[in-house]
Amino acid sequence: MRHEVRFSGFGGQGIILAAVILGRAAALYDGKHAVQTQVYGPEARGGASMSAVIIDDEPILYPEVTVPDIYVIMSQEGFERYGAKAPAEAVMVIDSDMVEARPACRFVEVKATSEARITLGKVIVANIVMLGAVVATTGVVSDAAIEKAVLDSVPKGTEKLNLAALRKGMELVRVKKP
Amino acid sequence: MRHEVRFSGFGGQGIILAAVILGRAAALYDGKHAVQTQVYGPEARGGASMSAVIIDDEPILYPEVTVPDIYVIMSQEGFERYGAKAPAEAVMVIDSDMVEARPACRFVEVKATSEARITLGKVIVANIVMLGAVVATTGVVSDAAIEKAVLDSVPKGTEKLNLAALRKGMELVRVKKP
Amino acid sequence: MSRVEFMQGNTACAEGALAAGCGFFAGYPITPSTEVAEHMAAKLPKRKGVFVQMEDEIASIAAVIGASWTGARAMTATSGPGFSLMMENLGYAVMTETPCVVVNIQRGGPSTGQPTLGAQGDMLQCRFGSHGDYSIIALSPSSVQEMFELTAKAFSLSERYRVPAFLMGDEIIGHMRERLTIPDSVEVAARRRLEPGTLPYTAGEDGIPGFPTFGQGYGVHVTGLTHDERGYPAATNPRLHEKLVMRLVHKVESARKEMADYVVTNPGAEQVFISYGAPARSVFQLLHDRPGEEIGHLRLRVVWPFPEFALGEFPDAKTFLVPEMNLGQVAREIQRHTDVPVIPVPRLGGDLHPPAMLAKALEASR
Amino acid sequence: MSRVEFMQGNTACAEGALAAGCGFFAGYPITPSTEVAEHMAAKLPKRKGVFVQMEDEIASIAAVIGASWTGARAMTATSGPGFSLMMENLGYAVMTETPCVVVNIQRGGPSTGQPTLGAQGDMLQCRFGSHGDYSIIALSPSSVQEMFELTAKAFSLSERYRVPAFLMGDEIIGHMRERLTIPDSVEVAARRRLEPGTLPYTAGEDGIPGFPTFGQGYGVHVTGLTHDERGYPAATNPRLHEKLVMRLVHKVESARKEMADYVVTNPGAEQVFISYGAPARSVFQLLHDRPGEEIGHLRLRVVWPFPEFALGEFPDAKTFLVPEMNLGQVAREIQRHTDVPVIPVPRLGGDLHPPAMLAKALEASR
Amino acid sequence: MSFRDWYRADRLPTIYCAGCGNGTVINCALHAVDTLGWRWEDTIFVSGIGCSSRAPGYIRTDSLHTTHGRALAFATGIKLARPELHVVVFTGDGDLAAIGGNHFIHACRRNVDMTVICMNNWIYGMTGGQGSPTTPRGAITTTTPYGSGEGVFDLSALAVAAGANHVARWTSYHVKELTNAIDAGLRTPGFSLIEVLTQCPTAYGRRNKLREVSDTIEYLKTHAILLQRYNRLVAEGKPVPEDMFTVGEFVRRNRPAMGVPP
Amino acid sequence: MSFRDWYRADRLPTIYCAGCGNGTVINCALHAVDTLGWRWEDTIFVSGIGCSSRAPGYIRTDSLHTTHGRALAFATGIKLARPELHVVVFTGDGDLAAIGGNHFIHACRRNVDMTVICMNNWIYGMTGGQGSPTTPRGAITTTTPYGSGEGVFDLSALAVAAGANHVARWTSYHVKELTNAIDAGLRTPGFSLIEVLTQCPTAYGRRNKLREVSDTIEYLKTHAILLQRYNRLVAEGKPVPEDMFTVGEFVRRNRPAMGVPP
Amino acid sequence: MKLAIDSSRCKGCNLCMLVCPYRIFKEGKEQNERGIILPELDRPERCPNCRLQKLYGRTLCGLCQMICPDQAIRWDDEAKNERQKVEVEF
Amino acid sequence: MKLAIDSSRCKGCNLCMLVCPYRIFKEGKEQNERGIILPELDRPERCPNCRLQKLYGRTLCGLCQMICPDQAIRWDDEAKNERQKVEVEF
Ligand SMILES: Cc1ncc(C[n+]2csc(CCOP(=O)(O)OP(=O)(O)O)c2C)c(N)n1
Ligand SMILES: Cc1ncc(C[n+]2csc(CCOP(=O)(O)OP(=O)(O)O)c2C)c(N)n1
C-alpha cells in the first residue's frame, strides 16, 4: 500500500526534518520502502516550506508525489499552497495554532505549537508533536519505528525532549479518538 | 598553369613578406589567382621559416602546396628542411651567402645577403633581392606586378631602397643568364 | 566602389565585421585567431568603435554581451581553449537572447593540442558545449572571401534571431592569404526594437521578442534565470521553463529553411560529398580533377541549424561522404537524417585532406 | 558488516567516493550539488584526506588533476554552470590521461535556468563540451543506491582507463532520500603504474599507458600540447597528433563492451523504452502498472561510451522510446545506430515524466 | 522622487530572509543615486549570482543579472560601449572575490568608471552557507565544519593595490556613512569599490553565535574602527584590538580611468 | 650536482628567441634549488601556457605544463595532496596576472606553500606580442597599436595585499640577487612570489625602442632602485625618477600557511 | 505625516527597533497570516519626520526607513483634518 | 678548467659579453650553419673560474654561465698535461 505524506509549513518549523524522520522510520525500522523529497529554492526561505514522504511495502518506483493521502500542515500559507486542494479521501493533521482554514477532507486538529511552547517549553519541537500526531492518526509507521527514528535524528542531549514531544503528539490525537 | 613557390630561410630574413608580396603581385596586379600560406609555431622563432605561394590562372581549389616547382632558399637549415628534396623539374633560387648545399634540380645562385649589405647598405632587403631574382628567373609574375606589389607592401620611406633591391635581384640573374 | 585586397582570412573576418557595423570587440589573444583581434585593435578606434583586450575569454564574451545590451553590434574571436572557457556565458547569451558574434578559428585539440594547426574539432562543442538544451547558429567559411561574407552574415543572423552566431573557421582558412573583394557596403539585418507597451519577453509568431536596448527607458530586467515575459525570475515553475526553452530552441530550428545557405553541385550524383570549411577545397579539387564523373557536393555555409532538407537535393544519393577535420562530428548529425550510408572521412593533424585521400574514400564506398 | 542508511542521493555519492578510496576533493559550491562537497568536507579530514574549497570550478578541476598526478583518487562535484567552466581543463585531463571523477548533479538549463530543479540537459555537453575530438565515460544513477555504486564505479573506470569519468546525476536523485546499503568494502580498479624503462606515453595494446606518479623519480613531463611518447611537446607533427588523438579515443571506444552496464527488461518487446537516470523511475512505474503488456526497457547505467550493441538485445523492437529530461540528447545517439524509429520523449521543467505521459507516448507510437 | 521610487514595487517583498542586511544596502545605494539626481533611464544596475546579486531585480532601471562572478566584465562592456550610462554593480563576497576575483582586480586596474557595492557577509548566502574568501579564521560554515583555516581577503586593500580610484568600507549598520560613501563613489570618475559588511543571519549568524540579527548589528557597531583613528593609534604605538576592522575611505585618487563620459 | 644537471639536455636548446631572458631565470631558479639540496625526485615544476611557461619542459623533474593561467590551481592540488613534495611554478605576466589573476590572489590568500617565479616581460610573448596587464602605459603592442592606455599591475604589491608570505622582485640582469631571492622563497613556508622583470626582445623590445637585447638589459640595470633606497628617498622627501621600479624583498612574514609539510 | 509599517512587506526583523533614537518601535506580539510578528508603533507622532518632514521638505532622521531591509516603512500623508498630538521628549 | 661555448646551443645573444668583468667574450664574426654568430673568447684562461674553480671546489664569478639563457657556457676539464698561460690583469 502506497502512502504519500505531504508536510508543509514555513521555514524554521522543521518541516523537512519531520519528513526525514518519518521516511527513516519506515525505511530503517519498519522494513518498508520510503522516498523523501522536498522543495528547494530561494523561495523556500521566507515562504512556505514543503516536504513529502512516500511509504510503500513494495519498492518505490515513481518517486514523485502524485496525490497525497496524508497531509501535515503547520502554517496558513502552507495550507493554501499545498493543502487546500486535498482530495476528499485524504486525512490532514493540522497545527490549529497556525492554520485558520480547514480542508474538505477528514482532518485532525493539534495545538502543536502551543503544546510545544507551553507544555514542553520549546517551540521548536512542534514538528515532532505533529509527527506523533500523524503517526497516531494514520499508523503509517509503527510507534516503535518512529521513536527510534526520532532518537537517531535529533541533536544529542535533546532526545528526551523530542521523545516527550512525539508522545505528546500521539496522546493529543488518541485522546480525541473516542 | 599552377605554380607552387616555396620560400625558406630563418626568422628575421623576411621570408614571409617576400611570399606575401609575390602573392599580391599575382593576385592584384597580374589578374591571376594566388594563395599564400606559411608555417606558424614556436619552432619558427629560432629555426627555419617557411612560406609558400600558389599562383594559377584558374581559381585555386586545393590551397596546400604539394610539389613546389619553384624554391627560394635563404638559409642552410631552410635548405635542409624544405629544399633538399626538391624534384628534378624544379628550379631553385639560392642565396649563396647563406646556403652551402646545392640541390639536384636546376638552381640559380644569388649573393643576396652580401649584395643587400654591401651594395644596398641594408641587409634586411636581401629578401627583396631574392624576390627580384626569382621573378627574373621564372617569370612567375610580371615585372610590373612585382614592382607594384613591392611598393605597396614596404614601409613608407623605404620604397626606393626596396625597388633598388628588387631590380638588383633581377639584374643579378639576368646577368647570369647568357 | 569595392576594394580588392590580398588578405589573410583572419583579417578578412575582421573586415567583414567592420563592414557589418561591428562597433565593439572584446577579446583575449590566442593562436590562431589573434589576427582578428589585432586588426580590430588597429581599425576600431579610427571608427569610434571600442576595442578592449579583456583579462580572459570569460570576460571577453561577458563584455560583448554587456555591450550588445547597449545596442552595439559586438563580437569576440578565439580558438579552442578560449572557446571552452566561454561556454557558460554563451549559455547566458542564449537564455537572455543577446545578439553577438563569436569567431572560433579552430585549431587541433583536445586541450592545448596543436596551437598553430587547423582543425574542425569544435563543431559539436559550439552546438552542445554549454549546459542545458538550446540552439545556435554556426557558419563555416571555405575561403578568405567567405571569411568576410560569412562574418557579416553572422551579424545579420544573430541580430535578427537574437541568438549567438558562431563563425566556425579554421586555421587553414584563417591564416591563408587570398584575393578579397570588399564591397562598399554590406546589408545586415537590424535587431527589431521592442514595441512600447509589449512585455520584454513576449515573442510574436516567429518566437523572437523585440529588443529593449539599455538606456532608452525600457526599464528591463535581464536574467539568466528562467524568467517570465516581464523578464522576472520564475525559476521554480516547470511549465514556464519548458515554454521558454522550447521557444528559444524553436525560434532557431523553425527558421532552418530561412537561414539555410548551401551550395549544391551535381544533384544527380550517387556519391555525394558533404563538406564545410576548409575541406571543401579538397572536394573542389577532386571534382575538378575528375570532370567526367558525376560526383555530388553539398557544401554547407550554414552548418547549424542543420539543413537536413538539403540532403534531399540529392535524390539519387547512394552514399554521403563527409570529409571533416575531426572524427566525424557533422557526420553524426547527417546520420540522424538519412538512411543513405554516411561515411565520415576524418582527417586529424592539421593538414587538409589531400584530394587523393578523398578519391580513395570514394572508391572504397563504391 | 554493511551499514544501512536513509540518505540523500548527494550524500550517497560522497559516501560512494569515500568507499572507493577518494582522498582528495576540490570543489566550489553550487546548487543542487553542494551536499556532495559538504559531506566530503565533513568526512575527508577525519580520514586524512584533503578537502579544499577552491575559488571557482576551473580551479577545482585543476586542483583535482594536480592531486591525481600525485596518485590520489580525486573528485569534484558541480552542476551546469560550474560544469561549463570546467570544459577547458576537462580537455586537459583527457589529453594528459589523468584519472579523475567529476560529478554533475544536473539542473535546468541553459544558463542559470532553474537552479533547484532537475534535468538531464548536460549529457551531450559531457561528451562534446570541450574543444577537439575525444571520448569520455559517463554514468547515470537512477536511485540513491546507484548514486553510491556508480560513483564508486566511476573511480574504477577512470583509474583503469585514465580518462575523466562523469557521474551524470540529476537534482531529483541527488536530493531525494532513500534507503542506502553501504557495503563494507568496494572493489576499485587501481591505475596501472608505469613500468620502469617504458616511455611515459607508450601504450600497450589496450591503448592505456602506465601511470608515472609524481614524486617517485619518473621525471615525467606532462603537457596538454600534442606530445610524443616521451611526453615532450610535438605540436607540429600532423601524423603524431592524429595517432595520439586516435589512441585517446580508441582506448575508450574499443572498451565499450567491457564498460557496458545496462539492464534489459522484456527483450522480446516491440516497444522499448531506453532510459538512464531519474526517468528510469517513470518507466519502472509504467511497466509495473501494465504487467500484462510486454514493454521493453533498456536502462543504461553507463551512457558514454554508448553501448550501441545493447540495442540488439531487443531483436523485435519496432520503436525505441527515449524519455529524457532534455530535448532528446541521447536519443540523437541512438538514432545513429538503428533503423528502428527512435522517439524522443522529452520533459523539461524539472519534474519527472509522469507515467501517464509515457503511456501516451507508447500509444502514440503504436 | 525618493529612493523608494527606484524600487520595482511589484517585486517586493524581496526573497531575502528576515533581517538580511542586503535590503538596507540597496536602500542606501538608491538613496545616493536618487539624491545625486541620476535618471533611472540612464542608470544600469548589474550583478552576478548570489543573494546580494539579486538586488538589481528589485530596481526599476535597466538591469543585468549575469553569471556568477562575472558582473564586472559584463559591466565593463556596457560602460565602454556607452560611457554616458551610469553603471552600478551589486555583488557579494563570493561573487566578487571568489569566482569573480580576476574581473575584480582587472576592473580596478583598468579603473573602469563604475561603482561597485559589495555586500560582504563573510559567506555564500544563496547556496546555504559555505565558506567564502572573507570567512574569518575559525568560523563554522557548511564547508568548514571544523572552523575555517584559510587566509582572509581584505577586499578594500586588494582594490587599492589593484588600482581603483576610490575605495571605502562601511557596514549595514552605518546607513548614513554608507550612503555618503556610495555618493562619493558615484561621483568619482573611475572605479569605485564600496565594501559593506552585512549581516546574514541565516547562513552565517546562525552557525557563528550571531543567531539574532541584532547580534551581528551589535558586532558591526562595536568592532568598526575609523581608519583615521586606527592610523592614529598605530602611529602612536598604541594597541588596536585584534578583532577590530577599519571603516572609512581608503583611497580617493585620480588615476587615468576608462569609460569616463567625454 | 650543478644547476646544469637539472636540465633535460635532450631538449636543449630551448625554443626561446636569442637573447630571451627566460633561460637566465631558469638558470637562477635551478641554481637556487640545487644549492638548497633539493632532490629532483621530490621537486615538481608546474606552469601554465606562454614562453615562460615552457620552462618546466626543460627540467628533468616531474613537471606539469597545464592550461593558460591555471598553473597555481593545479599546483595547489599537488601541494595539498602531497605536502612533502616541493612545488615551484614558472609563469608569465599574462599567465599569472591576466587570465590567471584569480588563482594568483587566491593562492596568496591561502598562502599555499610554493614558490612562484614570474617572468614579467610586459607582454604576451608566445602569441606574438599583445598587451598584458603589466604593459607600461604608452607602450606599443599588437593590440595597442596606438600605445597602451590601461592601468598597470604591480604584481608584487598585489601579492602582498593578497596575503603571500614572501614577495620579492628582481630582474634577469641581477642574476645573483635573483638567485638569492628565489632561495629565500624556497625556504619560506607559505606562498612566495618572485617577480622577475625580463627582456623579450622579439615581442616587446622590437616595438618599443629596445631592439637589442642589451637595450633592455641596460634599462633593467639603470631603472631598478632598491626598495630600501626608494623608501629612504621617499621618507626624506627626495624625488624619485618617475620611471624607476623598485627591486628587493617586499615582504617576508609568517602567516599561517597551507600545504606545509608536517 | 504618519509613520506606517507595510504589513505585506515587513518580515519582522526588528532592525527598526534597534536604530530608532525615539524608541518608537516596540517588539510586536501578534503573528500575522504569514507567521510574521510585526513591530508595534509606540506614539509614532513623536518621530521628527512625522512632525517636520512637510515643514523642512525633506526626510528627517529616516534611520528606520533606511535600515529597514524590506522597504516596509513609509510615511503617509495624513487625512487633512486629522489632529496630531505631539509630545516631545527630551 | 676550460671555458667553452657550446655551439649547438648558443644563439648569439651576446649577453655573456655584457656581464663578464674580464671582457673575455668578444663579438664574433663568423655565422655558423644555423645562421648564428657565436661570441669569441679572448684569452679565457684569464677567467678566475678557469683558474681557481678546482682549487676552491666551487664556481667563481660564473656570471656568464648564469646569465647565458641558452645554457651554452660550460667549463670542461682540461687534458691532464695541457699548459696554462695565466696573465692576471689588474
Ligand atoms: C559558475 C557558478 N558556480 C557556482 C554557482 C552557485 N552559487 C550561486 S550564488 C553563490 C555564492 C554567492 O555568494 P556571495 O556572492 O557572497 O552572495 P551572497 O549570497 O552571500 O549574497 C554560488 C557559489 C553558480 N551560480 N555559478
Ligand atoms: C585559454 C587560453 N587563452 C589564450 C591562450 C593563448 N596564449 C598562449 S600564451 C599566452 C600569453 C602568454 O603570456 P605570458 O604569460 O606573459 O607569457 P610569455 O609568453 O610572455 O612568457 C596566450 C594569451 C591559451 N593558450 N589559452
Ligand code: SF4
Ligand atoms: S541567506 Fe543570508 S544573505 Fe541570503 S537572503 Fe538570507 S540572510 Fe540574506
Ligand code: SF4
Ligand atoms: S617571444 Fe619573447 S618571451 Fe617568447 S621566447 Fe621570444 S623573446 Fe622570449
Ligand code: SF4
Ligand atoms: S525593519 Fe522593516 S522589516 Fe524589519 S521589523 Fe522593522 S519594519 Fe519590519
Ligand code: SF4
Ligand atoms: S525616522 Fe527616526 S525617529 Fe522617526 S521613527 Fe524612524 S528612526 Fe525613529
Ligand code: SF4
Ligand atoms: S650568452 Fe650564451 S647564448 Fe648568448 S652569446 Fe653568450 S654563449 Fe651564446
Ligand code: SF4
Ligand atoms: S665566469 Fe665570470 S670572469 Fe669568467 S668568463 Fe664568465 S663572466 Fe667572465
Ligand SMILES: [Mg+2]
Ligand atoms: Mg556573501
Ligand SMILES: [Mg+2]
Ligand atoms: Mg609575458
